[in-house]
Amino acid sequence: MGFRSLGATDPDNRKRPAGAPGRRGSARGDAGTGPRVRLRILATADLHANLAAWDYVHDRPDDAVGLVRVASLIAAARAEVPGALLFDAGDCIQGTALGDAAAGVPGLHPMIAAMNRLGYDAATVGNHDFDYGAGALRRIRAGARFPVVAANLGPADAAAIGALPGVVLRRRLPATDGRRAALAVGVTGVLPQQVPGRGTLYAVPVAVAPVAASARAAAAALRAQGADIVIALAHSGIGDPAAPDDPENAVIPLASVAGIDAVICGHSHLTFPSADHPATPEVDPARGTVCGKPAAMPGPFGANLAVIDLTLARGPSGWRVVSQQSALRPIAAVAPGGGTVPLAADAPALARIAGAAHRRARRYAMRPVGRSRHAIHTFFALAGPSRALSAIAAAKRREVEALLRGTRWEGLPVLGSAAPYRTGGPSGTEAYCLVPAGVVRVRHLVGLYPHTNMLRADDVTGAALADILERSAGVFATLRPGGGDQPLLDPAMPGYAFTVLDRLSWTLDLTVPPRFDAEGRLADPGARRVRDLRFRGAPVDPAQVFVIAGNSHRGVPPAAGAERIPLPEVYVRDVLERHVALFDADHAAEGPAWRFAPVPGAAAIFRSGREAEDHRRDSGAMAAAEFLGRDGAGACLYRIRLDGPGPA
Known part of the structure; x- marks a missing residue:
């Protein structure tokens, strides 16, 4: 599918007359003394099906999320500057019970209905938009009254979901000379590329080309079509300037493309x-x-509206950006002592659209699937063995063991893997999962396992297991002996990067620097944090073959020499539902058993959720940790002493 030129959608934005010349000069040419216009760009990203201001995991209102709240900010921002453009940078349809409940329902998807109502001008797609499959994505996006742009998506994959490499939006905006000036705004989009050694970004195979090269070609094509300026919608992070070749977080090389004038980013x-x-x-x-x-x-879940204001002057070389301002408008603020204070109300029109989908999502989320005598939570999953992770790993292991019967892999020892997806960090003090003792519901499984990943199995040798755990150990900071209180976690690493494997035991020496960096690259070949790695009490044999029961997002890194084992399509969350009784089981014998090695004269400071202290004493080694009180956001703070034998 090629580029498209879109005319105005209201009387103030009439289409350029046929045959009128487009302005192909650089948007950063000479300004001259011609008229000026103000262009406002509004954007969301990573909404992840947060349409309502509701936390479906805990079944309660949440003032810090929801497109229904962002809509009020959009209306206010549009009232300030006529002709504002509205975009989305991907990962829109998946991430909550609302998204899961709506994915298989015929008709207009509630997120698309809301975006249509708000009058989005264009959007790109993110990697998680493919989680329900390319066919579902095409069906869902088919209801959109705005174009989807993805310049670096392979032609066949772009055609499969109805995406274009770019579009030109033609607008007439108020100018300083009292007239309306014709402005052609090119819009392109890019998705992140897969990085070897990291989690698998896409649930289905897709071809994704390099970001900067694709954007350069798209910008040139848009300018040839008459675009005066070009805006890039990037489902990609800003990344580390020290790693400019990172294909997943590629906004720095994208912004360096001469034909790009502004960037909306996410991921x-x-x-x-x-x-x-x-x-x-x-x-x-x-x-x-x-x-x-x-x-x-703008950050995830509708927490903010991104606003970019450009002043453009017209000179001999065309329109040029002469001033710019970027800002975020939040829907909520952090209250003293924790919690949130709403800064935006529900937009009535969107609240009506959200109503039926919200009720359906709550019914789905509240469906009971089992019972547990124990509370299950992720408050201390990064500080010691966790019942929640042990149960997830055991469920995946048992499912894979059953699927391997009658194959050449039958009889190999299977290790279940698990990672904590809700461990606070940048998402805040409420971003933990708590399943109270009693009825276990779908919403609890969504909290423990929010993604619609498929079950995956890989065979690896014992020699590769240590490096898999070394990558996981990168979430922890390096501690200095004799350094007293020091942070336990590296703030640059997300909590979900921590992976455990059941049926193994190991010790982590945090005086050793990480072997791998945040991008999964070998950083220190001589560094080994993982010590005394054992399988069922015996040292791991480097030549022994194991099977790792994982998921489609996080396979075994290629460097580990793994062979992927073919499995039928099975959703991990369905596996957890079938094995829900494991959340009530004792995993002392088979669960992941890891501990910190002693660090003389040092203690680790650990930050957890607002309700963590209510559950510390039933959390294994953390029962001996010292509760230090709460910080300004209401998070619980703990001191873990490491100058003794260390947590078991």
Whole structure:
């Protein structure tokens, strides 16, 4: 599918007359003394099916999420500047019970219905938009009254979901000379590329080309079609300037493309402009620029509306950006002592659209699937063995063992893997999962396992297991003997990067620097944090073959020399439902058994959720940790002493 030129959708934005010349000059040419216009760009990203202001995992209102709240900010921002454009940077339809409940329902998807009502001008797609399959994505996106742009998606995959490499939006905006000036705005989109050694980004096989090269070609094509400026919608993070070739977080090389004038980005669930990104020669978090170009990242779940204001002057070479401002408008603020204070109300029109889908999602989320005598939670999953992770690993292991019967892999020892998806961090003090003792419901499984991943199995040798766990150990900071209190976790690493394997035991020496960096690359060949790795009490034989029961998002890194084992399509969350009794089981014999090695004269400071202290004493080794009180956001703080034998 080729590029498309879209005319105006209201009387103030009439289509350029046929045959009128497009302005092909650089948007950063000479300004001259001609008229000026103000273009406002509004954007969302990583909405993840958060349409309502509701936490479906805990079945309660949530003032910090929801497109229904962002809609009020959109209306206010549009009232301030006529002709504002509205975009989305991907990962829109998956991520909550609302998204799961709506995925298989015929008719207009509620997220698309809401975006139609708000009048989005264009959107790109994110990797999680493929989680229900390319066919479902095409059906869902077919109801959109706005174009989907994805310049670096392979032609066959783009055609399969109805995506274009770019579009030109033709608008007439109020100018300083009292007239309306014709402005052609090119819009393109890019998706992240898969990085070897990291989790699998896409639930289905898709061809994704390099970001910067694709954007360069798309920008040139859009300008040839008459675009005066070009905006890139990037489902990609800003990344580390020290790793400019990172194909997953590629906003820095994208912004360096000469034909790109502004960037809306996402994927990493961070915000920009903000302190989430340190100042570097390429990144200015105070001015909101990347490589001198205005950029904005609104963060996940509808927490903010991104606003970029451009002033353009027309000179001999065409329109030029002469001033710019990037900002975020939040829907809520953090209250003193924790909690949130709403800064935006539900937009009535969107609340009506959300109503039926919200009720259906709650019915789905509240469906009972079993019972547990114990509370299950992720408050301390990064500080010691966790009942929640042990149960998830055991369920995947048992399912894979059953599926391997009658195959050449039958009889090989299977190790279940698990990772904690809700462990606070940038998502806040409420971003934990708590399943109270009693009835276990679908919403609890969604909290423990939010993604619609498929079960996966890989065979590996014992020699590869240590490196798999070394990558996982990168979530922890390096501790100094004799250094007293030190943070336990590396803030640059997300909690979900921590993976455990059941039926194994190991010790982590945090005085050793990480063997792998945050991107999964070998950083220190001589570093080994993982010590005394054992399988069922005996040292792991480097030549022994194991099977790892994982998921389609996080396979075994290629460097581990794994062979992927063919399995039927099975959703991990369905596996958890079938094996829900495991959440009530004793996993002392088979669960992941890891501990910290002693660090003389050192203690680790660990931050957890607001309700963590209510569950510390039933959390194994954390029962001996010292509760230090709460920080300004209401999070519980603990001191874990490491100068003794260490948590078991």
